[in-house]
Amino acid sequence: MVGRVMESLSQDPDVIVIGAGAAGLSAAKALRAAGLVTNVLEAANHVGGRCVTDTTTFSTPFDRGGSWMHSANINPLARQAEAVDARLHKTEWSLTAAHCFDRTLEGEDFADYSAYEDVIWNVASGVKEGTVDTTVDAALPFSPWKAPAKHLISTMDGADADMISLHDTAAYDWGDDSDWLVEGGYGAFVARMHADVPVKCGCPVTEIRHGGATPEVVTPEGTLSAEQVVVTVSTGVLGAERIRFEPSLPVDTLRAIDQLPNGLLNKVGIEFDPVWQEAVLGDRFDFHANSDQFVTLFFGFYGTGLATGFIGGRCADQLEQDGPGAATALCRDSLRSFFGSDIEKMILKTTETAWRSDPLTLGSYSYAKPGGAGARQMLATPVNDRLFFAGEATMPHSYSTVHGAWLSGQRVAQEILAVRSKGN
Structure with a gap:
């Protein structure tokens, strides 16, 4: 999906937003309002960042x-989707x-395996005050099904249970644990919500100079300046120093970036013949x-023949390193194990993602290392x-999600407006 075209950049903007994913679009819309x-x-040639809908590969x-x-x-x-009567x-x-x-x-084996899933989520969402942070894995009780079942954590948090902070995981707000799909795709919905926000696509930022009178942002289009700069790139990009900051970011900000690596969740899309039910x-x-x-x-998905395989953590990283098709091969193996070899005849088309290899994301979404449960607030602190x-x-409380x-x-926009109101 090609982003809407900004014919020319304002040479005297009030704010520069780096990244046209859900965060950047949200901030820009509120600031413009x-x-x-x-x-x-936006460095990519489309809007949406890590929330993007592919409308060409499948019929769905x-x-x-x-x-x-x-x-x-x-x-x-979800409230906005309801307001516009989205399906x-x-x-x-x-x-x-x-x-x-x-x-x-x-x-009984299936029942025990399924029951241990509930144990996992109960442990991951219930931490007593005053306890020392540890990994989710260390907090899980023994079970013959622990070793396989705990892999579910990697498909939720993008990292394995022995890598992530128990306290950070417990801080996530599940609400009523309901997950909805929006017809036409979530990425397409987010893009429609922000159709009135002009974006300069294909415009990567290589350096941010914030030590002078006014911050400067270096791009192929030239160097731009604004009183405030909003950075929405992933912690993977920040950690890899794909954007240079001059002077260096504060120690607390750097520590927060280090404690919040970008995890990995890859998907394999599989479209079946509609006759297969x-x-x-x-x-x-x-x-x-x-x-x-x-x-x-x-x-x-959407009541169609579209299925999705979710692969996270170390497994996703290894399969991505193994090369194109490796993740799809694992999904095909799984389908044959459940449905027999004839299932291959029912597969019309497949595709797979490789988010770690994407230089503009270097992963999917963040997870907190043990001891890093406070890093999210630290990263959110303005400089x-x-x-x-x-x-x-x-x-x-809502990391790793589009919302x-x-x-x-929205938060950053309000922070900027508050700062500007004090200066007037």
Whole structure:
């Protein structure tokens, strides 16, 4: 999807927003509504960032990044979708089958595996005050099903259970735990919401100079200056220093970036012949090929023949390193294990993502290292009322989500307006 074209950048903007994902678009829309001249600079040739809908691969739109309106009862984007009468798909997925290593689970084994999933979420969402932070893995009780079931954490947080902060995970606000789909794709919906926000696509920022009288932003279009700069790029990009800051960012900001690495969740889209109905909307299948490889498959997106395999954490990183097709091969293995070899005849087309290899994201979304539960607030702290950081990584209770990114843009816009009102 090509972004709307900004014919020319304002040479005297009030604010420069770096990144046209949900956070950047949200901030820019609010700032423009308040009367501030706002330049939005996007390195990619499309808007949406990590929330982008592919409308060309399948007969059904496929969200390559964010797809679900998580925590729908408290999700402001769900309210906006309702306000414009967007068609919403509210069917919840539930575990239908699980295959662990060499067999498909049945009877008591399947019930025990499924029950341990509830244990995982109860542990991950219930932390007693005053306890020392540890990994989610260390907090999980023993079970014969712990080793395979804990892989579910990687498909939620983008990192494995032995890598992420228990306290940060517990801080996430699940709401009523409902996940909705919006007809046409989440990325397309977010783009429509912000259709009135001009964006300069294909305009990467290489340096931000914030030590002088007015911050300066270096781009291929030249050097621009503005009183405030909003940075919405991923922690992967920040951590890799793809944007140079002069002077260097404060120690606390750098520490926050280090404590919030960008995790990885890749997707494999699979379109089935409509005549195949062995798995439908609401069905979820877990497949553990071995102790290192796991995929969870969700079927029937939008009530169609579109399924999506979710692969996270170390497994996703390894498969991406293995090269194109490796993640898809794992999904095909899982389908044959559940449905037999004839399932191959029902597959019309596939695609896969590779977010770690994308130089503009270097991953999918952030996770907090153990001890890093306070890093999100730290990253969200403005630098000298000039640099403002937005994006899902700055949101303690809605990180890793599209609505969290959008809310961060709203927060930053209000912070900037407050700073400017004090100066007048």
